[in-house]
Amino acid sequence: MMKHVSGISGRRVGDFLLFGVTSAELVLLFFLTPTFTFVDWIYVSQHLLVLGIALTRRPPEVYDHSLPASAAVVVAYSYPYAQVAYLRWVPGDPAWPAGGLPLVTLAACLSLASLLSLGRRFGVYPALRGLVTRGPYRLVRHPMYLAYVIADIGYNLQEWNFGTALLVIAGWASLIYRIQAEERILSQNAVWPIYAASVRYRLLPGIW
Numbered sequence: 244m245m246k247h248v249s250g251i252s253g254r255r256v257g258d259f260l261l262f263g264v265t266s267a268e269l270v271l272l273f274f275l276t277p278t279f280t281f282v283d284w285i286y287v288s289q290h291l292l293v294l295g296i297a298l299t300r301r302p303p304e305v306y307d308h309s310l311p312a313s314a315a316v317v318v319a320y321s322y323p324y325a326q327v328a329y330l331r332w333v334p335g336d337p338a339w340p341a342g343g344l345p346l347v348t349l350a351a352c353l354s355l356a357s358l359l360s361l362g363r364r365f366g367v368y369p370a371l372r373g374l375v376t377r378g379p380y381r382l383v384r385h386p387m388y389l390a391y392v393i394a395d396i397g398y399n400l401q402e403w404n405f406g407t408a409l410l411v412i413a414g415w416a417s418l419i420y421r422i423q424a425e426e427r428i429l430s431q432n433a434v435w436p437i438y439a440a441s442v443r444y445r446l447l448p449g450i451w
Contacts (some may be wrong), residue, residue, distance in 0.1 A: 257303075257366070257367075257368070258297045258298065261293065261296075261297040261366070261367055262294060262297040262298065264320065265290055265293045265294055265297065266294065268290060268320075269290040269291075272286060272287065272290065275327055281348070282347055282348050285351040285352065285354075286351060289354060289358055292358060293358070293365065296362065296363055296365050299363055300363035300364070300365065300366070301363055301364075301372055301373075303366065303370035304370075304372070304431075305370065305371040305428050305431060306366075306369065306370035306371070306428070307368055307369040307370070307424055307428055308368055311424075312369055312421075313368075314417075315418075315421050315424070316368060316417075316421070318413055318416075319391075319414060319417045319418060319421060320367075322411070322413055322414035323395075323414070325410050326407045326410050329406045329407060330404070330407065334404075335402040335403045335404035336402070336403065337400075337401060338400045338401075339400045340400065342397075342400050343397040343398065343399070343401035344397065344401070346394070346400065347393075347394055347397035347398060347401075348397075349393055349397075350390045350391070350394035350397060351390075351394070353386060353390040353393065354390035354391070356379050357378070357386045357387035357390060359378070360375050360378035360379060361375055369425040369428045370428060371428050371429060371431055373432070374429060374432045374434050374435060374438060376434075376438050380442070381442065382442070382448065383444050383445065383446055383448055384422075384426070384439070384442050385422050385446050388418050388421070388422060388446055389446055391414070392415065392418070392446070392447075395411050395414065399411060418446075426439075426445070
């Protein structure tokens, strides 16, 4: 269901929810990470940035809080932590750790650059808070989701098993749904047709 929002009441609920979920993620990150690396600190900085965004961002013109959108958000936020938990229960096998680390580092940097480009337009649910066309958004229409894909590949190259592969598939399915849901809403922006024509690919350059 897409809704038009006016006033601050609807905005506050979503902002407090984002603040709470991000705070919980930050606590989990510290709890699950025994030794912090450069990449880990990038992710910490992103979470701190999102906390600030949650308290200062503009209310959306339109948002989608439908059940499918909510389910996709829950899956997208939970499957990375589910992989960590599953690997503690069923240890995985290394595939190519030396190749995984550069991919994870690249993903962290791309995710941070995407978040900095979005700024106060960042949100969890599909919503219209304006259109970002700068930075990584000149390359693909959803660079932050591309960062998630790259990170998933990198982490699974470091350690994986059949369970983590299934979780990644579920996560990517939710990601594809979120892309489609977001573009349905973003298409209501007058500049969207021009942007979509100039940046042809949603996620994977040259493919889709």
